[in-house]
Amino acid sequence: MQIFQQTHSREFPSQQLKTDLLVAGGGLAGLCAALAAARDGLQVVLVQDRPVLGGNASSEIRLWANGATSHMGNNNRWSREGGIMGEIMEENVYRNKEGNPVMFDLLLLDMARSEPNLTLLLNTALFEVETAGKRITHAKGFNAINETFYNIAATQFCDATGDGVLGHLAGAEYRVGAEDLEEFDEKMAPGDNFGHKLGHSIYFYTRKSSAPVNFIPPSFALKDIEEIPRYTRLTSTLNGCDLWWLEWGGRLDTIHDSEEIKWELWKIVWGVWDYIKNSGQFPDAENMTIEWVGSIPGKRESRRFVGDHMLCQKDIIEQRDHYDAVAYGGWSIDLHPADGVYSKHDGCRQFHSKGTYTIPYRSLYSRSLENLFLTGRLISASHVAFGSARVMCTCGLLGEVVGRAAALCHQQRINAPQLAEQNRIGSLQQHLQQTGCYIPRQWLNDPTNGAMVTASSEWQLTQLPTNGVWNGLNERMALLLPLKAGETLPELNFTLRADSLQQLKISLSGSERAGNFTPDMPLDEREISVFEAGEYCVKFQYQSTRDEYVFIAFESNEHIEIALTDVQLPGIMTVFNSLNARVAKHTRQLADGDYGVDEFDFWLPRRQPNQILPALRLASPLRCYAAENLLNGRLRPEQHANAWVPAATDSLPTVTWRWEKPQTVYALTLVFDNDFDNAMETVQMGHALAVMPHCVTHYRLWADDTLLTEVTNNRHSVCEHRWPQPISAQRLKLEILNTAGSIAALYSLSVR
Incomplete structure (x- = not known):
């Protein structure tokens, strides 16, 4: 029994906390920031004003998280977010392929509670911030459930609250509403009739x-x-x-x-x-x-804070690559009328770029305060650019960036803006890629510190045998193939049939911009006659001047069918000039006014397990999957397949990295294939497969003759291994024992 006598007044208890990094906001951006910083050794406090994590993706709101893949409805091939955001998506599909939002809550809470360097404060709202000069020193929060005040001192702060609660209380500069067209020359800038904010x-x-x-x-x-x-x-x-x-x-x-x-x-x-x-x-x-x-x-929208760069429409549409590019987006510029459901305008105005665009680090911190990072939907961006960067998987990716940036700032004893200097930003870009965060049109410098690589075998593209299934050419269909610089596309033989003598146009196209998957550069064209079932030869006169993907496109003809194969290949796919009504109104992006955007065709894949490849025979093999790909520092298909793939007959696929002298290794990261093209939306939509077919599910790692680890039941593309004490080795060996059903693929090993 406790009896509390009457008093004049009472106060709620207060706790004092001290940490390296305070992350305000527990949506996907805040969670990824907190996890990244904690994994890099910082003590982190994550403050969330709701009872669950996930923000708009949580069971409280239940919107599916999506990002650059845009429901697989644009031309951004193999663009699903990497790093921790990718880990969340892959783990959710494994545990929760049905898309139950309560199970997604559980996954996020499990990840946060499993991180020893992370202290999670749920149901806690920040209400006061203390500053000294250009630095935040303390933030105060209150939890109405346990009636406790928290006074949190930190060296660095990250605002991931969506509304910018932390930055607002600290007095940082921000904007609300849309800029005029003239400020950034943004032709998508909305007028008063359309409205200046999303609802x-x-x-x-x-x-x-x-x-x-x-x-x-x-x-x-x-x-x-x-x-x-x-x-x-x-x-x-x-x-x-x-x-x-x-x-x-x-x-x-x-x-x-x-x-x-x-x-x-x-x-x-x-x-x-x-x-x-x-x-x-x-x-x-x-x-x-x-x-x-x-x-x-x-x-959707409230405050947007101001950093040293404001992302704008031309950054997205022109796919500008910034010297400090640390992340990327790929959702359309997606603006909604301010009157929402009562508006006579359409529900949204969406325009895609021809490929992914990069986001600079200078947009991810406040120019008002030297220790305030920005992530999620309050980054430094114009209203128009925000219309693309605001989607949740992009926000999660940005969260990891600022978490790892905070760790580097802590290690180097510098502030957030100083890390943006040209002689420093490379450390963040390399570290992000070392931990599995893909950045378009960037790569790791010497990922294995000068190692030589050999493999037990190599899969070469010579023939994809028919499986007896035919696919009608009822819509334009294209095969995406990678070519190396100087390589000539060999003679191709497809198996076709028609119900009567038919003419079929087959074209060869490429992308004007390296790394894009929009066929906007015609290269060659052929026309063949098709009737009886059999092989039909197509020979293009083309030699590539750079590493690139080419499109071999078949015009639609409802009287012709093409034979299919059972073989599935990483980094090679079939796409269709088709419509995804979730993100577009036509099979071609059309502008009904001068909005400063491009018009181009959409070429879309089919979702697992409905992807197809045509049966094919090549006059000479294409070496798409050589072991030396593992040294090029590329983390996924972009400009080439960039993977090592063993021969189908290899019973124990093995890769070995050798150095002339023993190396000291603190950590290493493997990047396998887990279908980076699959959108993996988090809730409601559901997915057919829990693990993508090429994923390596069982492997062993050896250092010289010592077994470092054996991993079973893997379902992730990025597998990081760290040891309490560094190891010394002159040889590392990876043995692949099993996959999720298809041929194995490995993109990278990075050591540090």
């Missing part, structure tokens, strides 16, 4: 019951569905995340008016459901019910 959305899940379900709308539900100009798009088969365009609030203060916005969104959601259930327009909805509605909105 919020509330999502919902539906379920079909075995018997009719009545619905009585609340008093605040929208009464007149025609207030929503796009109401005719509503169907009874859509789940609430498909109705992302039930959006509102862009004309209001998207921070301080959030409660008002929430109530309006509830009004909209329940009005839409009333219309679906009770209008009589959807008889198939009789047995349907809503099983979940969000209690807080998914927020």
